[in-house]
Amino acid sequence: MIKLNVNGKDTEVDVDSDTPLLWVLRDTLGLTGTKYGCGAALCGACTVHLDGQAVRSCRTPVSAAAAGKITTIEGLSSDRSHPVQKAWIELDVPQCGYCQSGQIMSAAALLAHTPQPSDADIDAAMSGNICRCGTYQRIRAAIHRAAQLKSGG
Amino acid sequence: MSLDRRAFLKSSACVSGGLIIALHLPGCSKPGRTSGEPKTVAANAWLRIGTDNTITFLCDRSEMGQGVYTALPTLIAEELGVDLGRIRIDFAPAGDAYKNDLLGTQITGGSTSVRDAWLKLRRAGAQARTMLISAAAREWGIRAAVCRVENGFVVSPTGKRASFGACAEAAARLPVPNDVKLTDPGNFRLIGTSVRRLDTPLKVDGSARYGIDVRLPEMLYAALAQPPALGGKAASFDDSKARALPGVKAVVQTSSGIAVVATSWWQALKARDVLAIKWDDGANGALNDGVILRGLERATGTAQSARRDGDADAVIKSAARVVKAEYQLPLLAHATLEPQNCTADVRAEGCDIYVPTQIQQVAQQAAASAAGLKPEQVRVHTTFLGGGFGRRLDVDFVPAAVEASKAVGKPVKLLWTREDDTTHDVYRPPAFDTAIGAFDKSGKLIAWKLRLVGPSVTARLFPAVVAKSIDPFAIEAAANYPYDVPNVSVEYLRHEIGINVGYMRSVSHALNCFVAESFMDELAASARRDPLEFRRALLSKQPRYLKALELAAQEARYGAAPKGRFHGLAVMSGYDTYMAQVAEISLENGKVRVHRIVCAVDCGQVVNRDIVVAQVESGIIFGLSSTLWGEINIQRGRVQQTNFDTYRVLRINEIPRIDVLLLDNRAPPGGIGEPSTALVAPAVCNAIHAASGRRLRSLPLARHKLA
Ligand code: FES
Ligand code: FES
Numbered sequence: 021m022i023k024l025n026v027n028g029k030d031t032e033v034d035v036d037s038d039t040p041l042l043w044v045l046r047d048t049l050g051l052t053g054t055k056y057g058c059g060a061a062l063c064g065a066c067t068v069h070l071d072g073q074a075v076r077s078c079r080t081p082v083s084a085a086a087a088g089k090i091t092t093i094e095g096l097s098s099d100r101s102h103p104v105q106k107a108w109i110e111l112d113v114p115q116c117g118y119c120q121s122g123q124i125m126s127a128a129a130l131l132a133h134t135p136q137p138s139d140a141d142i143d144a145a146m147s148g149n150i151c152r153c154g155t156y157q158r159i160r161a162a163i164h165r166a167a168q169l170k171s172g173g
Numbered sequence: 174m175s176l177d178r179r180a181f182l183k184s185s186a187c188v189s190g191g192l193i194i195a196l197h198l199p200g201c202s203k204p205g206r207t208s209g210e211p212k213t214v215a216a217n218a219w220l221r222i223g224t225d226n227t228i229t230f231l232c233d234r235s236e237m238g239q240g241v242y243t244a245l246p247t248l249i250a251e252e253l254g255v256d257l258g259r260i261r262i263d264f265a266p267a268g269d270a271y272k273n274d275l276l277g278t279q280i281t282g283g284s285t286s287v288r289d290a291w292l293k294l295r296r297a298g299a300q301a302r303t304m305l306i307s308a309a310a311r312e313w314g315i316r317a318a319v320c321r322v323e324n325g326f327v328v329s330p331t332g333k334r335a336s337f338g339a340c341a342e343a344a345a346r347l348p349v350p351n352d353v354k355l356t357d358p359g360n361f362r363l364i365g366t367s368v369r370r371l372d373t374p375l376k377v378d379g380s381a382r383y384g385i386d387v388r389l390p391e392m393l394y395a396a397l398a399q400p401p402a403l404g405g406k407a408a409s410f411d412d413s414k415a416r417a418l419p420g421v422k423a424v425v426q427t428s429s430g431i432a433v434v435a436t437s438w439w440q441a442l443k444a445r446d447v448l449a450i451k452w453d454d455g456a457n458g459a460l461n462d463g464v465i466l467r468g469l470e471r472a473t474g475t476a477q478s479a480r481r482d483g484d485a486d487a488v489i490k491s492a493a494r495v496v497k498a499e500y501q502l503p504l505l506a507h508a509t510l511e512p513q514n515c516t517a518d519v520r521a522e523g524c525d526i527y528v529p530t531q532i533q534q535v536a537q538q539a540a541a542s543a544a545g546l547k548p549e550q551v552r553v554h555t556t557f558l559g560g561g562f563g564r565r566l567d568v569d570f571v572p573a574a575v576e577a578s579k580a581v582g583k584p585v586k587l588l589w590t591r592e593d594d595t596t597h598d599v600y601r602p603p604a605f606d607t608a609i610g611a612f613d614k615s616g617k618l619i620a621w622k623l624r625l626v627g628p629s630v631t632a633r634l635f636p637a638v639v640a641k642s643i644d645p646f647a648i649e650a651a652a653n654y655p656y657d658v659p660n661v662s663v664e665y666l667r668h669e670i671g672i673n674v675g676y677m678r679s680v681s682h683a684l685n686c687f688v689a690e691s692f693m694d695e696l697a698a699s700a701r702r703d704p705l706e707f708r709r710a711l712l713s714k715q716p717r718y719l720k721a722l723e724l725a726a727q728e729a730r731y732g733a734a735p736k737g738r739f740h741g742l743a744v745m746s747g748y749d750t751y752m753a754q755v756a757e758i759s760l761e762n763g764k765v766r767v768h769r770i771v772c773a774v775d776c777g778q779v780v781n782r783d784i785v786v787a788q789v790e791s792g793i794i795f796g797l798s799s800t801l802w803g804e805i806n807i808q809r810g811r812v813q814q815t816n817f818d819t820y821r822v823l824r825i826n827e828i829p830r831i832d833v834l835l836l837d838n839r840a841p842p843g844g845i846g847e848p849s850t851a852l853v854a855p856a857v858c859n860a861i862h863a864a865s866g867r868r869l870r871s872l873p874l875a876r877h878k879l880a
Contacts, residue, residue, distance in 0.1 A: 035437070036419070043439040047394065052386035053379015055559070057510045058591040062817040065510060093379035105377045112369060112783060115238030115791055117376030118510045118559030124377060143826035150817060152510045152560050153238045154794025156825040158787070 022086050026051070027095025037083035041075075042066045044082045045092055053093040053121045057150065064149030067122035068092045074129035076148075093121040096128060104128045107166035115153035123149050127163050136167050214341040216301040217349070218270035219294065220249060226325060226338035228253070229261045233271035234290075235281040235531050236264075236372060237561030238791065239846040240784035243370045245290050247780055251363045252298025252356055253337075254322035262371060267533035267553040281531040282566050282676065283646075284748035284844020287780055291842050292355075299353040301344070308343035309335040358778070358839055365837070367783035372557070384529035384556045387516040389584040393422055394438035395577045396445040397587060399430035399597050402454035402810030403672045407431055409451045415444040424448070425580040427573035428543070434581050438588055457671050457810030465670045465807065466501065469605035472626050476664035479625075479648040483660035485611075488620040492611030496699045500608065500688045501871040504805035505601035506812075506820055507677055511559020512594040515574035518584035523550040524575060525584075529558040531565040543572035544579055562795070563676035566634070567599045595820050596812040599675025600805050602627045602647075604684045608692040611660075616700055618711065620660035623651050623689065628669045630676050639667075646676065650745050650851060651685040655718050656693070656711035672807070678795055682747040682851035690743040690855035691870065694862060704742060704859060705731055717775050718744050721753040724834055725773035729755035738768060741860025743852040748844025750776040751836075754793075756856035757829075760864050763879050767797060767829040767857060772849055774833060777840035789833045789849045796853030797829070798822040802875050 021032045026049060033048050040059075045051045045068070057065030059078045066078040069091040077085075096102045100109065104127045107113075114120045123146070130137055130145035137145070142163050151159065211225030221229040230249055236242040246260045265271050272278055274293070275285045302322055309327035310317040312335065319330045326334045358364075375381035400406055410431055412424040420440030425432045431448055435441035489495055516527040517540065524544045530536045533553045541548040558565060574587035589597070604627040611620035631644040638645070643665055651663045677683070697707035705726055712719045722744045725731075734740050737759050744753040757769040770793050779785050802821040806813040814820040858869045861879065869877055 035439075039437075039439050043437060046386075047437045047439070050388060051379075052382075052388070055383075055511070056385065056588075057512075058817050060591070060816050060818070063510065063591075096378075100374060100378050108377045109369075109373050112373050112787070114370070114373055114376035115240075115787060116236075116510070116558060116560045117238070117372065117381050118383060120376050121379045147824045147826045150510065150822060150824060152508060152562075152795075152822060154791040154823065154828070155787070156794065156823070156828045157790055157831060159825060 022082055024082070024086060024090060025088070026090045027092060033082065035082060037081065039082050040078050041068070041080040041082050041085045041090070042077040045077060051092050051094050055118055055121055057119070063119070064122040064126060065119050067125040067149065069125060069129055072129065072132060074126045093125060096124065102128060103166040103169040104131065104162070106169055107162040110165060111158050111162045113155050113158040113162050115155055119149060119151045119153070123151065123159055127159070127166065130163065131166055131170060135170060137163060211338070212342065214345045216304065216345065217297045219265070219297050220301050222301070222337050222341040224338045224341055226336050227261060228255065228259055228325070228337065229263055231265035232262050233265035233279065234286040235529070235555055235558050235561065235565070237281070237531070237558035237565070239286070239788055240370060240781060241281065241286045242372045243368065244287055244780045244784060245294060246371070247363050247368055248290055248294040249298040251361060252295050253302050255325050257363060257368050257371065259325055264555040267537045271533070278535065279533045280566070281561065282563060284847045287842045288749060288844055295355050296353060299355050300349055303350045303353050304344040304347045305337055305340045307347055308340040312343065365779050365782065368781055370784065381557045383511050383559045384514045384516065384527060385511055385559070385588060387527040387556065387586060389516065389518060392516070392584040392586055393434050393436060393581060394441050395432045395434045395574065395585050395587040396438060396441040397427070397430045397432045397573055397589065397593065398445050398448050398450060399593060400452050400455070402452065402457050403597070403812070404457045405452050405455040405810065407450050408453040411449040414447040414449065418444040418447070423581050425577045427576040429569065429573045432573055432577045432587065434577055434585055438586070442590065454810055460671055460810045461808045462806050465603060466605065468670060469603065469626050469668055472666055472668035474666055476624060476666040477643040479643055479652040479663040479665050480654065481662055485620040485622045485660040485662035488660045489609055489611045489622060492619060493614040494612040494699070496610045496696055498608050498692055498695055498870060500604070500606045500691065502604040502684050502687065503803070503872060504603050504807070505677060505799055505803045506595055506598045506805050506814065507562045507564035507675070508595065508820060508822060509560030509562060509564050512589045512591055513564070513570040514586065514588040515571045516584060516586040517574040517578040519544045519575055519579040523552065525552045525554060526571065526575065527554045527556060528571060529556050529565055530568065531558070531561050531563070532568065536568045536571050539568040539571045540575045543575035562678040563680070564598065566676050569599065591817070592815045595815050599673045601677035602630060602674040602684070603670065606684070606688045608688055610692065610696045610699070612700065618658050618696060618700070621654060621656070621658045622662040623685070624664045624666065625651060625685065626666045626668050627684070628674045629667045630674050632667065633673060647681045649680060649685060650682040650747055651689055653746060654689065655715045655746065656708070657714055658711065678792065679747070679847040679850035682745065682848065683796065683799070683854070686743065686745045686851040687854040687858070687872070690745065690852070691858050691868070694741070694859045695868060698862070703732070708744060717751040718746060718753070720836055721751045721773040721775050724836060725753035725755045725771050728773065728832060728834055729757060729769070729771040731755055739860045739864035741856045741858065741863055743855040743859065745848065745852050747848045747851065749841070750774065750843030750845060750848045752848050752852060754849070754852040754856040756853070756860045758857060758860040758864060760861070760879055765857065765861055765874055765879060769830045769832070770853065770856070771832045772834070772852070773836060775836040775838065776843035776845050777838060778842045779835060779837060780842060782835065785835060785845050786833045788845045790831050792847060792849030793831055793853055794823050794828060796850035797857070800854040800857055800872060800874060802873050804873050804875070
């Protein structure tokens, strides 16, 4: 049994310790908002927060997450009220949407550390997240908008 | 969180065309419902009206990012006189009622969804409105003609109001009116605006359900070992190691490889990777890029004529000046971000498949044959699609899921890895094309000829189509050559390459527009004319092309590029949409950098402006990924690219600025999901020519050193 804290709740899972966190979240805990795109830390679809840092859960063994607090897209807010979610809705960012949980988690981590990111900050923080639908222009705009919302605008 | 299988079954059991009161179908009531609870009335194949005033639209096209989940109910809402927010969306099952009239089966592809629905769904909405009004008018004892709808109510001239829900049952008993009046375009409330997407909220909190997210009671997971050489098969295998691993429930030999079924996908995958399989490479064991290219170059046989004006061959023979060039394009992978998957639940009496598909009835057929059932015993539950791009017009991932479920007697979710997905795609066809132009003594372009050579997707997927005619999806953006040239010839020689090719975003437009529009620049250069001016002169009888071209050029300040930057342009019509692009590039350290793409779009009547803009942006980024890096290489029948490190797509730090300009008009809607992809390569290559004098006749650009 491995103890985890996911979205503020303590839980125990019975899986091999080398199982990637991604599959524990998705298949064991049923938190399917976090997606699988590459399994190789190349696409960012599986991004979650581990103690506030954006990590690729497809390459994070569940044992490495046991000590920390895990936040998934389901736990970012209970009502789509996180500024990043609000901005995403305002700008209708998603197309197929498959990458967007990962995009949003990466963006939320960026804003937590860098409240007013420049375009270069956005490039650096978001270049690990592929969007095959090419929503990048809107992602950039929505991150700037989320920064505004966060600072009260 | 888990997908409620029974709910799925119920919603599909309730679906049928025509006017039925769904309440009376067994199994349609909600669990624990009492007699006072709402009933649901089917106004037609798409529309359900509840006595509780809910309005549900059954979306019969797959939502893969292109916006049908919003655009299609917009057409209904417009006619029903309600706001889009009033409408709930469910995905429709497979069925003839949902056939795409432009393509002959239930299919989401060819940028047809809005074009097909434009009159059909507006009529469906108008019929429902007419019936609701009639029912209320009858009840009130007044003429229907004096009543109107407002916000989900029928309203009488004296201000009496009856909700749609209250009228629904009576309305369903009325005959379906044939002659209905559609809302006048001048009175559109929703069509042509930027109504917010209905799927956005579901896609910002992780609740949108894709195929990969399906969860059923007692469901098992499967990973599949597929032959490394395309077209190969397993000669023999030893699964003793795999079976010994924890969680493994079964190893099943399926029609497309060896499936390991386990209690979690990760366990299935780990066990798959220790299967000892002897593969028979089959016919492709010696296939590689060189063999494919030489085959295309040397292909002989009788080409089919796609277009013939005048006598291009004769004119070319005797012309004062002839320009000839050969172009070559590689195989490409779709790389949908959601890898292929299918969940199947086979039971003795029937089968359910939960699948991100663009082609429901074909998926149904494939599942039926794999299960040994009749198609009508297979229920297809379409999920959200994590990208489509034509990949999910193929159903090659369906049978193995069905076979595995049948073998273990439980629901099975079969999921491919990214590597499986890249190495077992149905690839965008390669091409080897020859273009010839001829000028007379005065320098007038008098003949234009294009000979296209490549494998046919349609021959494999819809053989009946090519039995009767040339493959219509091989000659796009070629047969409709728009320039005013007296002698035009377009020929297509089908040449198969031994591996399966598939439809990919923009289909043959992306091949042929590259050739036709690059070659237009070659002809302009030969004539010592500016590419814009050269095209303009030959488009005087093509106002829609010309307008798009002028607008793109004007917005990009064509001819006045900033220092060190260069412009290239391309123009095309496809999917009933007219489009022009200007690419602005610079060359830095032997590499091209694309700074900006301006795209002018005439897609006739716009349904949702914001979605149109998003699709054009999306298509451009898709096209630019292919232009810069897209290439699938084959060695010994094996695809060399595996994941996003070797099959590169654009990232946020690599995109150009994109400006989309809409030319509105009242022509019927054109398709928008695909066309913009096709213009990127020629526009960029034409800009590279402007910058360097070098003409690149093959892609991707990563192949070329641009010193
Ligand atoms: S699935 Fe983890 S980075 Fe792609
Ligand atoms: S929205 Fe489709 S991959 Fe990003």
